[in-house]
Amino acid sequence: QVQLVESGGGLVQAGDSLRLSCAASGRTFRIYHMAWFRQAPGKEREFAASISRSDITNYADSVKGRFTISRNNAKNTVYLQMNSLKPEDTAVYYCAADAGVRMSTTPDRYDLWGQGTQVTVSS
Secondary structure (H helix, E strand, O other): OOOEEEEOOEEEEOOOOEEEEEEEOOOOHHHOEEEEEEEOOOOOOEEEEEEOOOOOEEEOOOOOOOEEEEEEHHHOEEEEEEOOOOHHHOEEEEEEEEOOOOOOOOHHHOOEEOOOEEEEEEO
């Protein structure tokens, strides 16, 4: 079974950039659709970005044009490049994997989750 470990979070100022990484164990990484979700205090977990097993990407409107998701199957890693960060991007960011047929923006569709990494953007 694939296990996911996120890294790269931190405290930055508005306008700065961060790159999150999610390293997956196991040999079947390439079959999974991968996604990043985020959860701010007191709010529900929300979709940020996803990338299919065939490299099709999808973004939430709130991050479109600022965030870029990518994957490197040789390294079993998915990335989230976050530029022009805003205070409202502050959240715990979670990596997730789904082996289903179609890529989804719904958390319930994802089978595997990492432990999360904190991103804090100060104004």
